[in-house]
Amino acid sequence: xxxxxxxxxxxxxxxxxxxxxxxxxxxxxxxxxxxxxxxxxxxxxxxxxxxxxxxxxxxxxxxxxxxxxxxxxxxxxxxxxxxxxxxxxxxxxxxxxxxxxxxxxxxxxxxxxxx
Amino acid sequence: xxxxxxxxxxxxxxxxxxxxxxxxxxxxxxxxxxxxxxxxxxxxxxxxxxxxxxxxxxxxxxxxxxxxxxxxxxxxxxxxxxxxxxxxxxxxxxxxxxxxxxxxxxxxxxxxx
Numbered sequence: 712x713x714x715x716x717x718x719x720x721x722x723x724x725x726x727x728x729x730x731x732x733x734x735x736x737x738x739x740x741x742x743x744x745x746x747x748x749x750x751x752x753x754x755x756x757x758x759x760x761x762x763x764x765x766x767x768x769x770x771x772x773x774x775x776x777x778x779x780x781x782x783x784x785x786x787x788x789x790x791x792x793x794x795x796x797x798x799x800x801x802x803x804x805x806x807x808x809x810x811x812x813x814x815x816x817x818x819x820x821x822x823x824x825x826x
Numbered sequence: 827x828x829x830x831x832x833x834x835x836x837x838x839x840x841x842x843x844x845x846x847x848x849x850x851x852x853x854x855x856x857x858x859x860x861x862x863x864x865x866x867x868x869x870x871x872x873x874x875x876x877x878x879x880x881x882x883x884x885x886x887x888x889x890x891x892x893x894x895x896x897x898x899x900x901x902x903x904x905x906x907x908x909x910x911x912x913x914x915x916x917x918x919x920x921x922x923x924x925x926x927x928x929x930x931x932x933x934x935x936x937x938x939x
Contacts, residue, residue: 715868743926754830754916754930755869800868804926813882814928816868 714738715803717817725825730788732820734801737782741803745814746775746786749798758799759786791824798822829853830931832917838937841907847934849900849917858900859928860892861916869916875900876922907938 716735724730734744742763747755761768761775761784768775774787788795801817830851839845849858857876861869874882875894889911891903900917914935918928 745926747930752932754832754918754932757927757929760926813871813874813884814869814926816870818866818868 713818714741715801715815715817717799717801717820719820720818721821721823723823723825724791726793727790730786730791730795730822730824732786732788732799732801732822734784734786734817735782736784736803738803738805738815739782740805741815743804744775744777744784745802745804746773747800747802747816748795749800749819755800788822791822793824793826796822796824830917830919830929832915832931832934834934835932836935836937838939839904839907840939841909843907844903844905846904847902847915847917847936849902849931850898851919851929851931852898853919853929854897854921855919855929856897856922857920858894859918859920860900860902861918861930863914863916863933873902904936907936909938912937 714737745760746758748758749755759770759773759775761777766777777784798819798821800819802814804814833848859874860872863869871884872886873892878894889906893901914933916933917931920928
Protein backbone atom coordinates (compact mmCIF):
# COMPACT_ATOMS: atom_id res chain seq x y z
CA UNK A 712 0.00 0.00 0.00
CA UNK A 713 1.54 3.27 -1.12
CA UNK A 714 1.68 5.72 1.75
CA UNK A 715 2.97 8.57 -0.42
CA UNK A 716 1.26 9.08 -3.76
CA UNK A 717 2.16 11.23 -6.72
CA UNK A 718 -0.73 10.63 -9.06
CA UNK A 719 0.66 12.53 -12.05
CA UNK A 720 3.48 10.58 -13.68
CA UNK A 721 4.34 13.55 -15.88
CA UNK A 722 3.79 17.29 -16.24
CA UNK A 723 4.69 19.62 -19.08
CA UNK A 724 4.82 23.44 -18.72
CA UNK A 725 6.12 26.39 -20.68
CA UNK A 726 9.24 28.21 -19.60
CA UNK A 727 8.40 31.15 -17.35
CA UNK A 728 5.09 29.69 -16.17
CA UNK A 729 4.31 28.04 -12.85
CA UNK A 730 4.87 24.32 -12.30
CA UNK A 731 2.72 22.69 -9.62
CA UNK A 732 3.59 19.19 -8.50
CA UNK A 733 1.23 17.41 -6.15
CA UNK A 734 1.65 14.75 -3.50
CA UNK A 735 -0.83 13.00 -1.22
CA UNK A 736 -0.12 10.85 1.80
CA UNK A 737 -2.20 8.40 3.77
CA UNK A 738 -0.22 7.94 6.99
CA UNK A 739 -1.36 10.56 9.50
CA UNK A 740 1.81 9.93 11.53
CA UNK A 741 3.94 11.61 8.86
CA UNK A 742 5.02 15.02 10.06
CA UNK A 743 8.00 15.98 7.93
CA UNK A 744 8.00 16.18 4.15
CA UNK A 745 10.70 16.63 1.55
CA UNK A 746 11.00 17.14 -2.18
CA UNK A 747 13.86 15.69 -4.19
CA UNK A 748 14.82 16.30 -7.81
CA UNK A 749 16.46 13.62 -9.94
CA UNK A 750 18.23 14.03 -13.26
CA UNK A 751 18.95 10.96 -15.40
CA UNK A 752 22.09 9.06 -14.34
CA UNK A 753 22.29 11.06 -11.09
CA UNK A 754 21.09 10.42 -7.56
CA UNK A 755 18.16 12.38 -6.10
CA UNK A 756 19.06 15.90 -4.91
CA UNK A 757 17.36 17.42 -1.88
CA UNK A 758 15.31 20.46 -2.87
CA UNK A 759 13.10 21.71 -0.05
CA UNK A 760 11.34 20.41 3.04
CA UNK A 761 8.53 21.32 5.40
CA UNK A 762 7.59 20.37 8.92
CA UNK A 763 3.97 19.73 9.83
CA UNK A 764 4.01 22.72 12.16
CA UNK A 765 4.14 24.94 9.07
CA UNK A 766 1.87 25.25 6.06
CA UNK A 767 4.35 26.94 3.72
CA UNK A 768 8.07 27.01 3.15
CA UNK A 769 9.78 29.07 0.48
CA UNK A 770 13.27 28.92 -0.98
CA UNK A 771 13.88 31.11 -4.01
CA UNK A 772 11.74 29.89 -6.91
CA UNK A 773 10.54 26.88 -4.93
CA UNK A 774 7.63 26.89 -2.47
CA UNK A 775 6.12 23.90 -0.72
CA UNK A 776 2.59 24.07 0.65
CA UNK A 777 1.21 21.63 3.20
CA UNK A 778 -2.48 20.99 3.86
CA UNK A 779 -2.56 18.62 6.81
CA UNK A 780 -6.32 18.19 6.91
CA UNK A 781 -6.29 17.05 3.28
CA UNK A 782 -3.02 15.13 3.70
CA UNK A 783 -1.77 16.94 0.65
CA UNK A 784 1.32 18.87 -0.26
CA UNK A 785 2.41 20.63 -3.39
CA UNK A 786 5.60 22.06 -4.83
CA UNK A 787 5.38 25.29 -6.80
CA UNK A 788 8.19 26.36 -9.11
CA UNK A 789 7.96 29.95 -10.33
CA UNK A 790 9.15 30.82 -12.89
CA UNK A 791 9.87 27.42 -14.41
CA UNK A 792 13.13 27.05 -16.33
CA UNK A 793 14.24 24.36 -18.81
CA UNK A 794 16.90 23.27 -16.29
CA UNK A 795 14.09 22.31 -13.92
CA UNK A 796 13.19 19.42 -16.20
CA UNK A 797 13.70 16.33 -14.03
CA UNK A 798 11.83 13.74 -12.01
CA UNK A 799 10.53 15.14 -8.72
CA UNK A 800 10.02 12.83 -5.75
CA UNK A 801 7.93 13.64 -2.73
CA UNK A 802 9.06 11.96 0.51
CA UNK A 803 7.67 11.78 4.02
CA UNK A 804 8.86 10.66 7.41
CA UNK A 805 7.89 10.58 11.06
CA UNK A 806 9.81 13.04 13.22
CA UNK A 807 10.96 10.75 16.01
CA UNK A 808 13.71 12.62 17.79
CA UNK A 809 16.27 10.25 19.20
CA UNK A 810 14.74 7.34 17.37
CA UNK A 811 15.01 5.89 13.93
CA UNK A 812 12.97 6.84 10.92
CA UNK A 813 13.03 6.33 7.21
CA UNK A 814 11.99 8.34 4.20
CA UNK A 815 9.01 6.99 2.28
CA UNK A 816 9.07 8.13 -1.33
CA UNK A 817 6.35 8.65 -3.89
CA UNK A 818 6.76 7.27 -7.41
CA UNK A 819 7.82 10.61 -8.82
CA UNK A 820 6.53 13.11 -11.38
CA UNK A 821 8.54 13.81 -14.52
CA UNK A 822 8.52 17.56 -15.18
CA UNK A 823 9.33 18.88 -18.63
CA UNK A 824 9.78 22.63 -19.05
CA UNK A 825 9.56 23.63 -22.68
CA UNK A 826 11.53 26.66 -23.95
CA UNK B 827 32.69 18.69 -0.54
CA UNK B 828 28.98 17.80 -0.71
CA UNK B 829 29.39 14.69 -2.78
CA UNK B 830 28.54 11.07 -2.24
CA UNK B 831 30.47 8.85 -4.62
CA UNK B 832 29.58 5.32 -5.65
CA UNK B 833 31.56 2.69 -7.51
CA UNK B 834 31.14 1.06 -9.88
CA UNK B 835 28.66 2.99 -12.01
CA UNK B 836 27.54 -0.19 -13.75
CA UNK B 837 27.89 -3.83 -12.74
CA UNK B 838 26.87 -7.01 -14.54
CA UNK B 839 27.16 -10.20 -12.52
CA UNK B 840 26.09 -13.80 -12.76
CA UNK B 841 23.98 -15.47 -10.13
CA UNK B 842 26.98 -17.32 -8.69
CA UNK B 843 29.27 -14.30 -8.49
CA UNK B 844 30.35 -12.34 -5.43
CA UNK B 845 30.72 -8.60 -5.88
CA UNK B 846 30.69 -5.45 -3.76
CA UNK B 847 29.28 -1.97 -4.19
CA UNK B 848 31.14 0.91 -2.58
CA UNK B 849 30.00 4.27 -1.29
CA UNK B 850 32.05 7.12 0.14
CA UNK B 851 31.32 10.54 1.63
CA UNK B 852 33.60 13.11 3.22
CA UNK B 853 30.98 15.44 4.66
CA UNK B 854 31.35 14.12 8.21
CA UNK B 855 27.89 12.59 8.02
CA UNK B 856 27.24 9.94 10.65
CA UNK B 857 24.28 8.19 9.02
CA UNK B 858 24.55 6.26 5.76
CA UNK B 859 21.86 4.45 3.78
CA UNK B 860 21.41 1.89 1.02
CA UNK B 861 18.35 2.14 -1.22
CA UNK B 862 17.16 0.00 -4.09
CA UNK B 863 15.27 1.57 -6.99
CA UNK B 864 13.52 -0.37 -9.74
CA UNK B 865 12.39 1.29 -12.96
CA UNK B 866 9.45 3.69 -12.54
CA UNK B 867 9.38 2.98 -8.79
CA UNK B 868 10.46 5.10 -5.83
CA UNK B 869 13.68 4.39 -3.92
CA UNK B 870 13.12 1.71 -1.26
CA UNK B 871 15.19 1.72 1.90
CA UNK B 872 17.34 -1.38 2.50
CA UNK B 873 19.73 -0.54 5.36
CA UNK B 874 20.64 2.34 7.65
CA UNK B 875 23.93 2.75 9.50
CA UNK B 876 24.09 5.27 12.31
CA UNK B 877 27.49 6.02 13.84
CA UNK B 878 28.86 2.99 11.98
CA UNK B 879 26.36 0.59 13.52
CA UNK B 880 23.54 -1.07 11.61
CA UNK B 881 20.32 0.46 12.92
CA UNK B 882 17.73 -0.49 10.32
CA UNK B 883 17.49 -3.61 8.14
CA UNK B 884 14.29 -3.54 6.13
CA UNK B 885 13.99 -7.35 6.03
CA UNK B 886 16.48 -7.53 3.19
CA UNK B 887 17.49 -11.06 2.04
CA UNK B 888 20.83 -12.26 3.37
CA UNK B 889 22.32 -12.35 -0.13
CA UNK B 890 22.77 -8.59 0.48
CA UNK B 891 25.30 -7.92 3.24
CA UNK B 892 26.12 -4.33 4.27
CA UNK B 893 29.33 -3.23 5.91
CA UNK B 894 30.46 0.10 7.33
CA UNK B 895 34.25 -0.04 7.79
CA UNK B 896 34.45 3.57 8.99
CA UNK B 897 32.38 6.73 9.13
CA UNK B 898 33.15 7.63 5.49
CA UNK B 899 32.66 4.28 3.80
CA UNK B 900 29.72 2.00 3.19
CA UNK B 901 29.85 -1.27 1.29
CA UNK B 902 27.17 -3.62 0.03
CA UNK B 903 28.38 -7.17 -0.52
CA UNK B 904 26.42 -9.19 -3.04
CA UNK B 905 26.31 -12.98 -3.31
CA UNK B 906 24.06 -15.43 -5.13
CA UNK B 907 21.77 -12.72 -6.44
CA UNK B 908 18.68 -13.32 -8.54
CA UNK B 909 17.75 -11.60 -11.82
CA UNK B 910 14.96 -9.75 -9.98
CA UNK B 911 17.67 -8.04 -7.90
CA UNK B 912 18.64 -6.06 -10.99
CA UNK B 913 18.07 -2.40 -10.09
CA UNK B 914 19.71 0.93 -9.35
CA UNK B 915 21.36 0.83 -5.93
CA UNK B 916 21.61 4.23 -4.30
CA UNK B 917 23.75 5.23 -1.36
CA UNK B 918 22.88 8.27 0.75
CA UNK B 919 24.20 10.02 3.83
CA UNK B 920 22.92 12.54 6.33
CA UNK B 921 24.40 14.50 9.22
CA UNK B 922 22.86 12.09 11.69
CA UNK B 923 20.04 9.64 11.50
CA UNK B 924 17.50 12.17 12.77
CA UNK B 925 18.50 14.63 10.04
CA UNK B 926 16.06 14.13 7.24
CA UNK B 927 17.91 15.79 4.39
CA UNK B 928 19.77 12.94 2.79
CA UNK B 929 22.46 13.40 0.14
CA UNK B 930 22.42 10.74 -2.55
CA UNK B 931 25.15 9.32 -4.73
CA UNK B 932 24.59 8.69 -8.46
CA UNK B 933 23.89 5.01 -7.92
CA UNK B 934 25.22 1.72 -9.25
CA UNK B 935 23.19 0.16 -12.06
CA UNK B 936 23.26 -3.59 -11.31
CA UNK B 937 22.27 -6.27 -13.80
CA UNK B 938 22.11 -9.90 -12.66
CA UNK B 939 22.25 -12.42 -15.49
